[in-house]
Amino acid sequence: MKCPLEFDRSAELIVGYGARTLDPATAAAFERHIVSCDECRAAAALQKAVWAALDESQDLRVCPDFDRRVFERIAQAERRGRWLWQVLVPAAASIALAAVLLLRQPPPAQPAVQMEQVEHALDDMDLLKQLGAAI
Amino acid sequence: MSGRTLLVIAAMLVSTLSAFARRPPKTPIDDFERMSPEQRQRALNRLPPAQRTKLEERLQRFRQLPPEQQGALRNLYNRLHELPPNQQESVRKAINRFSDQAPKRQQAMRDELRSMGALPAPDREARMASREFRQNFSRREQGIVRDMLPLLPSR
Numbered sequence: 001m002k003c004p005l006e007f008d009r010s011a012e013l014i015v016g017y018g019a020r021t022l023d024p025a026t027a028a029a030f031e032r033h034i035v036s037c038d039e040c041r042a043a044a045a046l047q048k049a050v051w052a053a054l055d056e057s058q059d060l061r062v063c064p065d066f067d068r069r070v071f072e073r074i075a076q077a078e079r080r081g082r083w084l085w086q087v088l089v090p091a092a093a094s095i096a097l098a099a100v101l102l103l104r105q106p107p108p109a110q111p112a113v114q115m116e117q118v119e120h121a122l123d124d125m126d127l128l129k130q131l132g133a134a135i
Numbered sequence: 136m137s138g139r140t141l142l143v144i145a146a147m148l149v150s151t152l153s154a155f156a157r158r159p160p161k162t163p164i165d166d167f168e169r170m171s172p173e174q175r176q177r178a179l180n181r182l183p184p185a186q187r188t189k190l191e192e193r194l195q196r197f198r199q200l201p202p203e204q205q206g207a208l209r210n211l212y213n214r215l216h217e218l219p220p221n222q223q224e225s226v227r228k229a230i231n232r233f234s235d236q237a238p239k240r241q242q243a244m245r246d247e248l249r250s251m252g253a254l255p256a257p258d259r260e261a262r263m264a265s266r267e268f269r270q271n272f273s274r275r276e277q278g279i280v281r282d283m284l285p286l287l288p289s290r
Contacts, residue, residue, distance in 0.1 A: 113170065115178055115190065117163035121212065122193045125164070127227060128211040130234045131283075132245055 001033040004040060018047025162212050218285050229282030244280055255290040
């Protein structure tokens, strides 16, 4: 047998050997070839190891409503996400806003007071002073 | 929202409101005093020199008043400015008429206003209508007292 690694369909041949899907004649020819070809032998051993691992994993049982449960959990996650954005985030934003408004200290007072207003206030103070401690 | 969060928010709200309630009454004089020295100087410098000097002297006189008198004047000022403009004007005119009276009569009106200040509004009206009041004060004095009534604190 000519070395499969030297032509284009080598991968198909080696994978088929591992999966035991080659026709018996091709499989026998490939087995004879790997006795003398280190590279093909290594590739075939690797494929066999992969298939052995896949065979072992077949013991994992999937329950009949596996798909339904997966899709249900996806939908739940989406609903949780929507609730987070529609309720929790606005609530958190409101609390943060309320906290900012409540905690906000009046800025250092530097009012733009008109001197005319100060004069009028002093006029009123002088006037009210006449009442003494009457009121 | 948990009960604990609500409690925290309520406590913050109460403390803020009480801080507002504790805030002393504010007047344009207080606004001026709260400005930085540079801002005050700039504002004063915009006035003609004579007006500036006069204003500085008046401010200095106000600053020299005892704190309790300043507080009382601030309260009166704020009560006056809570009134509608026409009523403010009639109070001002009444105070001017008051200051034209003889010192003894001024004192009698002060005493009357002080005792009326302790009464609820309907009782003040009753006192004004009483024979004693009308006997103690001339018509002019009665008018002065009546016009100054809005300055009294509400009971």
